[in-house]
Amino acid sequence: MISDGIVPPAARSAVEQLQAYSAPLEGRRSMLRLDFNENTIGPSPLVAEALRGFSTEEIAIYPEYDGLRDAVVRNLLETGCRPGLQSDQVGLFNGVDAAIHAVFHAYGDAGERVLTTSPTFGYYTPCARMQGMTIDAIPYEGEAFTYPLAAIQASLQETTPRLLLICNPNNPTGTRLAPEAILDLAASAPQTLVVVDELYEAFTGDSVLPAADFSATPNLLVFRSLSKTAGLAALRIGFAIGHPGVIDRVGRVTGPYEVNSVAVAAAFAALADQSYVDAYVAEVLRARDWTLQALRSAGIRHHCDGGNYLLVWPKQPVAVVDAALRGEGILIRSMAGKPLVDGCFRVSIGTTSQMQRFVEAFLRLDP
Ligand SMILES: Cc1ncc(COP(=O)(O)O)c(C=O)c1O
Known part of the structure; x- marks a missing residue:
C-alpha cells in the first residue's frame, strides 16, 4: 500500500x-x-491438436493474421451469411469485449447519445461512460420482456443517437428480435451506427447476416465471438462484420497485435470444425x-x-x-x-x- x-x-x-x-x-x-x-x-479436439502443435518460434514472434479473415468469411458463408462478404469486412478483436470498447472509442464522442435496452449486457454502460456519452436504455416490456420496438423507433427518429446497441438474443432476458426489424431500424437511421451483438445467435438462428447488405446499410455492424459456442473464451477472440469503412475506423483505435497467436491458431481450427x-x-x-x-x-x-x-x-x-x-x-x-x-x-x-x-x-x- x-x-x-x-x-x-x-x-x-x-x-x-x-x-x-x-x-x-x-x-x-x-x-x-x-x-x-x-x-x-x-472446444473441438482440432483446437487441442492445434495448440499442442504450437511452436516456440511462434511464441517468440509477433502474431501474424494472414488468412484468418478469409477463414472467418468461409465459416460465415458456410453458416448462412449473404454471399459476397469480403475479408476487408471482418475485424479481429481480443474478444467481442474489445470490439465493443473499440466501437465506442471510434464512434462515441463526449455528450453524444447511445441508445440501448435495459437490462442488457453489462459492458455497454462502462464503455459509454468512458467516452462521456449519455445512455438512453429503454426497458424491455411486460412479463415476456418483449423488445421495446416502438419506443426504440421513436427515439431513433427523435434523437438520432450516435450508436444503437441491440443484443440479439438479449443477455440476460433472451429476448429475440426478428432480423428484418433490425434491418429496418438500420435503414431508418443512416446517421446512427447500429451494432448487433449476436453472440448467442447460434441458439436462435436469428442472425442479420443472411440478409444484411452492407453497401445498402453501411451503418450496420455485427459482432460474433468464438467464446460461447466454439469454447474459446479463455483465448479471447471475436469478430466485427460490416462495411469496410466501418471496419477500418474501428481498426484505427485498436492496437496492432491485440489478438495473440495462440488465439489465431485455435481460431483456424475452431472455424474449420463447424x-x-x-x-x-x-x-x-x-x-x-x-x-x-x-x-x-x-x-x-x-x-x-x-x-x-x-x-x-x-x-x-x-x-x-x-x-x-x-x-x-x-x-x-x-x-x-x-x-x-x-x-x-x-x-x-x-x-x-x-x-x-x-x-x-x-x-x-x-x-
Ligand atoms: C452479449 C455479450 N456480448 C459480448 C460478450 C463478450 O464476449 P467475448 O468473450 O467475445 O469478449 C458477452 C459475454 O458474456 C456477452 O454476453
Whole structure:
C-alpha cells in the first residue's frame, strides 16, 4: 500500500467517475460453471491438436493474421451469411469485449447519445461512460420482456443517437428480435451506427447476416465471438462484420497485435470444425427442453427465450440460493440489482447431464 501522501495525476474526468467493470471470475475451475454462458464441455479436439502443435518460434514472434479473415468469411458463408462478404469486412478483436470498447472509442464522442435496452449486457454502460456519452436504455416490456420496438423507433427518429446497441438474443432476458426489424431500424437511421451483438445467435438462428447488405446499410455492424459456442473464451477472440469503412475506423483505435497467436491458431481450427459447434448447440437445445420441462413440472417461475441461458426466480433470496449451489460446486449468476430481473438468477444451459445435476440440486436446496 503506497501512503506517501503524493496523489497521482488525475485521469480524464469521465474515467475518474468510472467504476472498474469487474466480473466475479476467480475460483471457478473445478466447478460446474453455469454463470457466464460459456461452452461447458470445451472446444473441438482440432483446437487441442492445434495448440499442442504450437511452436516456440511462434511464441517468440509477433502474431501474424494472414488468412484468418478469409477463414472467418468461409465459416460465415458456410453458416448462412449473404454471399459476397469480403475479408476487408471482418475485424479481429481480443474478444467481442474489445470490439465493443473499440466501437465506442471510434464512434462515441463526449455528450453524444447511445441508445440501448435495459437490462442488457453489462459492458455497454462502462464503455459509454468512458467516452462521456449519455445512455438512453429503454426497458424491455411486460412479463415476456418483449423488445421495446416502438419506443426504440421513436427515439431513433427523435434523437438520432450516435450508436444503437441491440443484443440479439438479449443477455440476460433472451429476448429475440426478428432480423428484418433490425434491418429496418438500420435503414431508418443512416446517421446512427447500429451494432448487433449476436453472440448467442447460434441458439436462435436469428442472425442479420443472411440478409444484411452492407453497401445498402453501411451503418450496420455485427459482432460474433468464438467464446460461447466454439469454447474459446479463455483465448479471447471475436469478430466485427460490416462495411469496410466501418471496419477500418474501428481498426484505427485498436492496437496492432491485440489478438495473440495462440488465439489465431485455435481460431483456424475452431472455424474449420463447424460440425463440432453444431453438435454442441444441438445438445444445448435438447438440454434446454429437458430443463424447461423439469422447471414447469416443479412449478418454478422461470423465463426462457433465446440463448443458452434462462432466468429462474427462487423462493428464497437469490444470495442464499447462490451460496447454497456454490457449496455444491455449481455456479449461477445472480441478477441482484439489475432492473426488471432483480430477485432472479441466470443459469447457463450446458449438456443434459449437467442440467440434471443443476435441477436436482436447486430443487433440493430451494424446496
Ligand atoms: C452479449 C455479450 N456480448 C459480448 C460478450 C463478450 O464476449 P467475448 O468473450 O467475445 O469478449 C458477452 C459475454 O458474456 C456477452 O454476453
